[in-house]
Amino acid sequence: xxxxxxxPFFNGKSVALIGxxxxxxxxxxxxxxxxxxxxxxxxxxxxxxxxGTLFGLEIFPSLNKIPQSVDLxxxxxxxxxxxxxxxxxxxxxxxxxVVISSGxxxxxxQGRALEKQLTLLAKDKGLHFIGPxxxxxxxxxxxxxxxxxxVQPLRGGVSYVSQSGNVGVQMLGWGMERGVGFxxxxxxxxxxxxxxxxxxxxxxxxxxxxxxxxYLEGLKDGKRxxxxxxxxxxxxxxxxxxxxxxxxxxxxxxxHSGALASRYxxxxxxxxxxxxVEVETTDGLLDCTSAFLHNPLPRGKRIAVLTxxxxxxxxxxxxxxEWGLELPDLPDRVINQLNQVLPPYWSHGxxxxxxxxxxxxxxxRCLEALIKEDCFDGIIAQGVDARRKxxxxxxxxxxxxxxxxVELEESDPASSSEVQLVLDLxxxxxxxxxxxxxxxSIARTVISGDREAVIFPTPERGVRAMAKLCLYGAFLQxx
Amino acid sequence: xxxxxxxPFFNGKSVALIGxxxxxxxxxxxxxxxxxxxxxxxxxxxxxxxxGTLFGLEIFPSLNKIPQSVDLxxxxxxxxxxxxxxxxxxxxxxxxxVVISSGxxxxxxQGRALEKQLTLLAKDKGLHFIGPxxxxxxxxxxxxxxxxxxVQPLRGGVSYVSQSGNVGVQMLGWGMERGVGFxxxxxxxxxxxxxxxxxxxxxxxxxxxxxxxxYLEGLKDGKRxxxxxxxxxxxxxxxxxxxxxxxxxxxxxxxHSGALASRYxxxxxxxxxxxxVEVETTDGLLDCTSAFLHNPLPRGKRIAVLTxxxxxxxxxxxxxxEWGLELPDLPDRVINQLNQVLPPYWSHGxxxxxxxxxxxxxxxRCLEALIKEDCFDGIIAQGVDARRKxxxxxxxxxxxxxxxxVELEESDPASSSEVQLVLDLxxxxxxxxxxxxxxxSIARTVISGDREAVIFPTPERGVRAMAKLCLYGAFLQxx
Numbered sequence: 001x002x003x004x005x006x007x008p009f010f011n012g013k014s015v016a017l018i019g020x021x022x023x024x025x026x027x028x029x030x031x032x033x034x035x036x037x038x039x040x041x042x043x044x045x046x047x048x049x050x051x052g053t054l055f056g057l058e059i060f061p062s063l064n065k066i067p068q069s070v071d072l073x074x075x076x077x078x079x080x081x082x083x084x085x086x087x088x089x090x091x092x093x094x095x096x097x098v099v100i101s102s103g104x105x106x107x108x109x110q111g112r113a114l115e116k117q118l119t120l121l122a123k124d125k126g127l128h129f130i131g132p133x134x135x136x137x138x139x140x141x142x143x144x145x146x147x148x149x150x151v152q153p154l155r156g157g158v159s160y161v162s163q164s165g166n167v168g169v170q171m172l173g174w175g176m177e178r179g180v181g182f183x184x185x186x187x188x189x190x191x192x193x194x195x196x197x198x199x200x201x202x203x204x205x206x207x208x209x210x211x212x213x214x215y216l217e218g219l220k221d222g223k224r225x226x227x228x229x230x231x232x233x234x235x236x237x238x239x240x241x242x243x244x245x246x247x248x249x250x251x252x253x254x255x256h257s258g259a260l261a262s263r264y265x266x267x268x269x270x271x272x273x274x275x276x277v278e279v280e281t282t283d284g285l286l287d288c289t290s291a292f293l294h295n296p297l298p299r300g301k302r303i304a305v306l307t308x309x310x311x312x313x314x315x316x317x318x319x320x321x322e323w324g325l326e327l328p329d330l331p332d333r334v335i336n337q338l339n340q341v342l343p344p345y346w347s348h349g350x351x352x353x354x355x356x357x358x359x360x361x362x363x364x365r366c367l368e369a370l371i372k373e374d375c376f377d378g379i380i381a382q383g384v385d386a387r388r389k390x391x392x393x394x395x396x397x398x399x400x401x402x403x404x405x406v407e408l409e410e411s412d413p414a415s416s417s418e419v420q421l422v423l424d425l426x427x428x429x430x431x432x433x434x435x436x437x438x439x440x441s442i443a444r445t446v447i448s449g450d451r452e453a454v455i456f457p458t459p460e461r462g463v464r465a466m467a468k469l470c471l472y473g474a475f476l477q478x479x
Numbered sequence: 480x481x482x483x484x485x486x487p488f489f490n491g492k493s494v495a496l497i498g499x500x501x502x503x504x505x506x507x508x509x510x511x512x513x514x515x516x517x518x519x520x521x522x523x524x525x526x527x528x529x530x531g532t533l534f535g536l537e538i539f540p541s542l543n544k545i546p547q548s549v550d551l552x553x554x555x556x557x558x559x560x561x562x563x564x565x566x567x568x569x570x571x572x573x574x575x576x577v578v579i580s581s582g583x584x585x586x587x588x589q590g591r592a593l594e595k596q597l598t599l600l601a602k603d604k605g606l607h608f609i610g611p612x613x614x615x616x617x618x619x620x621x622x623x624x625x626x627x628x629x630v631q632p633l634r635g636g637v638s639y640v641s642q643s644g645n646v647g648v649q650m651l652g653w654g655m656e657r658g659v660g661f662x663x664x665x666x667x668x669x670x671x672x673x674x675x676x677x678x679x680x681x682x683x684x685x686x687x688x689x690x691x692x693x694y695l696e697g698l699k700d701g702k703r704x705x706x707x708x709x710x711x712x713x714x715x716x717x718x719x720x721x722x723x724x725x726x727x728x729x730x731x732x733x734x735h736s737g738a739l740a741s742r743y744x745x746x747x748x749x750x751x752x753x754x755x756v757e758v759e760t761t762d763g764l765l766d767c768t769s770a771f772l773h774n775p776l777p778r779g780k781r782i783a784v785l786t787x788x789x790x791x792x793x794x795x796x797x798x799x800x801e802w803g804l805e806l807p808d809l810p811d812r813v814i815n816q817l818n819q820v821l822p823p824y825w826s827h828g829x830x831x832x833x834x835x836x837x838x839x840x841x842x843x844r845c846l847e848a849l850i851k852e853d854c855f856d857g858i859i860a861q862g863v864d865a866r867r868k869x870x871x872x873x874x875x876x877x878x879x880x881x882x883x884x885v886e887l888e889e890s891d892p893a894s895s896s897e898v899q900l901v902l903d904l905x906x907x908x909x910x911x912x913x914x915x916x917x918x919x920s921i922a923r924t925v926i927s928g929d930r931e932a933v934i935f936p937t938p939e940r941g942v943r944a945m946a947k948l949c950l951y952g953a954f955l956q957x958x
Contacts, residue, residue: 025837102824102834102835103824106789106824107823107824111824148835162790163790164788164789164790164791164793165788165790165835166786166787166788166789166790166791166835166862167788167790167791167794168790170791170917173917173918174917174920177919177920178920215790217790217793243790243793243794243797244793244797245797245801246796246797246800246801247800248796248797248799248800248806249793249794249796249797249800251796251828252789252792252793252796252826252828252830252832253789253793281937281939282794282937282938282939283920283936283937283939283940307645308645309643309644309645309646310585310643310645310731310732311641311642311643311644311645311646311647311694311696311722312643312645312646312649313731314643314696314722314723314728314731314732315646315722315728315761317725317727317728317730317731318722318723318724318725318727318728320727321725321726321727321728322724322725327727344586345581345582345585345586345590347731349730349731351731353731355581356581356627356644356645358504383645438649438652438653439652440656441653441656441657441762441921442920442921457762458760458761458762459761460760460761460762461762
């Protein structure tokens with residue numbers, strides 16, 4: 001990985017908090033609390049003219065009283081004092097600063113002037129700052145939680161830049177619920193110094209980053225953003241959500257990130273061209289991220305839909321059509337194979353409705369028959385862990401001693417072995433099998449041995465994820 | 480409530496299971512297990528020529544060996560034997576039968592003939608049957624779980640008819656996760672005897688039903704469906720999902736529910752006209768159901784969006800625009816009131832970005848200022864329980880004895896009191912306040928005192944729910 005001025009933000013060995021406070025209703029308290037609770041691997045230096053101690057740490061009255069060198073500073077003091085703090089950072093040799101403070105370009109003319117001052121100062125002093133008006137950053141490698149809200153994300157292969165702090169940390173929180181782990185997160189604020197595309201560039205060459213996530217409202221240099229995105233997308237998928245698509249949203253974005261939202265339809269087309277995977281809803285962002293983490297890319301968009309029950313097959317077929325995926329007919333060879341394991345009244349078509357069969361061989365045999373066919377680029381497999389569910393009630397009755405007359409098969413390994421089978425098939429055939437099961441109503445990461453997989457709660461969400469995989473697959477093939 | 484032939488299905492005091500089995504891989508075993516585990520309040524009579532006992536119940540060799548009268552029969556035996564079983568039901572005086580068995584009109588010509596035979600037989604004998612090819616029924620009033628899968632739904636005000644068993648029981652399962660309770664559920668199968676609109680009609684006059692939920696693939700008598708729906712919709716909201724919207728989905732639906740899916744665009748327009756609230760995705764069904772359970776209807780579609788952080792305000796504004804909701808400007812009066820509790824750099828517009836203020840007075844004061852204005856018909860309130868979250872980390876540190884130097888405010892009642900405040904405001908002003916909070920990524924029911932409320936996970940989902948409330952409100956006003 002080439003050296004980058006962004007390294008100290010994510011790999012720095014010491015952090016100073018300018019504006020540390022003993023008042024729990026100040027961000028200078030909460031961020032310090034988060035850094036301490038997050039067990040930052042380096043040294044922490046709270047700064048406050050009053051001195052004292054907090055969380056067992058010595059509070060330094062100013063940066064220049066710290067005897068050691070400092071890699072990174074986080075600033076929470078009021079806007080009008082930030083410029084002076086930046087100068088002090090420069091004197092101390094700190095070249096990486098996170099400006100949490102708000103009251104800059106997001107607030108109007110005066111704030112814009114204040115931010116401009118910071119921008120020029122940074123250039124002059126040779127330092128870089130994230131923000132202002134940022135909620136902070138997270139780095140898994142140093143366990144740095146320099147964040148306003150108390151979120152402690154799971155660790156994993158996703159790196160994420162967000163022009164909204166709130167939309168940012170929310171995804172980190174949802175990741176905890178869904179089993180999606182992060183390597184790096186940055187709330188980029190109003191981007192007075194570092195534009196969003198610089199983070200994409202950095203993540204592109206970061207070995208810990210597998211998938212890049214972005215929340216975008218506006219761009220200062222659209223051309224450069226697209227150039228960098230295209231290069232980045234050739235290396236790693238970029239999953240992006242655009243805020244400010246409509247007049248109303250765009251107006252709101254101006255008073256928020258301070259950037260003028262671009263005209264959406266043009267933007268959308270440009271994203272598509274440079275290989276950015278745009279996702280239309282915020283709760284689809286992590287869905288699609290998970291799909292990219294755990295599935296190989298399809299070579300085309302010809303999909304087989306496998307389902308235990310007709311209704312979900314209908315919903316999946318509709319969703320495939322709505323997302324532009326194709327549902328080829330089943331070759332006779334496949335029909336013959338499926339006849340051997342399915343009840344006579346199975347659908348004999350695609351979607352393959354297994355007609356609620358209780359035969360444990362049905363799902364694996366169908367999956368194998370489908371995935372090895374050249375006419376299918378991927379599979380939507382619904383009800384992967386349905387058998388487990390069906391036996392739960394019988395087990396409950398057994399425990400309650402209501403079930404004496406019959407012998408139950410011992411605890412059913414079908415569910416985990418089905419996920420394992422899907423993972424094996426994906427390894428062998430290099431085709432995505434997008435799993436769907438309504439056992440939960442969120443997309444959740446499941447662990448099978450030392451491998452991970454994602455199971456989607458509804459066919460619509462699974463199909464959308466598949467469509468995004470197809471889109472990106474086509475981009476890479478067309479490069 | 481007028482007498483209906485559907486009463487014995489949901490209020491019957493005794494049930495016979497024709498096809499009861501001691502083999503756990505037979506549905507005749509699993510359904511019996513579910514009925515027993517569900518603690519049906521009446522008598523249960525398993526029927527199987529072999530006799531014996533199961534779950535401590537005597538198995539009768541045939542219906543006519545039961546000394547008592549029987550209200551309801553559930554049939555799981557193979558298709559070709561069902562007609563004879565119906566005759567036996569008639570002889571026993573049973574006029575209500577659930578035909579679980581499949582292999583009827585969903586399978587082709589032969590099956591259609593078999594189903595036709597049942598239809599004629601029922602007419603001849605004066606009995607009614609649900610199905611065939613149904614996953615069964617649930618009734619809260621008798622605690623009847625005559626269902627193939629082992630789901631035990633929460634009890635509540637939703638009654639639900641589904642032309643897909645799988646889509647049906649899935650919602651019951653999701654309801655458990657989200658706190659949505661059901662009064663009655665019926666998987667209507669291929670509807671050889673009772674068409675979907677008959678259930679709507681029944682639910683319309685059922686005092687336990689507050690909101691009606693429907694999954695629909697096809698109609699046998701579209702005109703009658705629309706007439707009944709319109710009457711029903713004047714009494715109670717019908718939340719509907721349509722399967723088979725596209726050519727692919729419609730084709731799949733034919734081999735599933737056996738009904739020809741109507742042309743979707745026409746259907747959609749007709750639904751709108753008769754006041755049916757159509758929801759576009761399956762995971763939106765329960766969202767919208769919850770919104771109707773817990774919110775008053777808006778008188779128009781002029782919405783104020785309140786948010787703690789800019790990004791979510793942008794996303795909400797986009798969503799409002801996409802759903803056709805209006806975002807009126809703030810009256811000066813409101814701006815003046817909000818200036819008193821918000822930091823100077825708040826958005827001064829709609830969306831109202833409270834700019835991450837930590838002032839506990841901000842949310843309640845803003846909500847009150849907005850809801851009492853005539854220019855707003857409803858509010859999207861984001862981050863209702865954010866304060867609770869913000870204090871979690873400080874509490875954690877206190878527990879770990881890292882936090883000695885400062886006194887924390889005692890356990891923060893703000894979160895529950897915010898929900899309570901919202902409920903009070905809705906009572907007072909009869910306007911919906913749709914709450915959004917990313918603390919969870921599912922729409923969840925929260926309890927405040929003896930009242931319930933729903934909190935949506937994303938602004939898009941909250942805004943969609945609001946849009947559906949507006950739609951139905953407009954329908955009722957226009958009648």
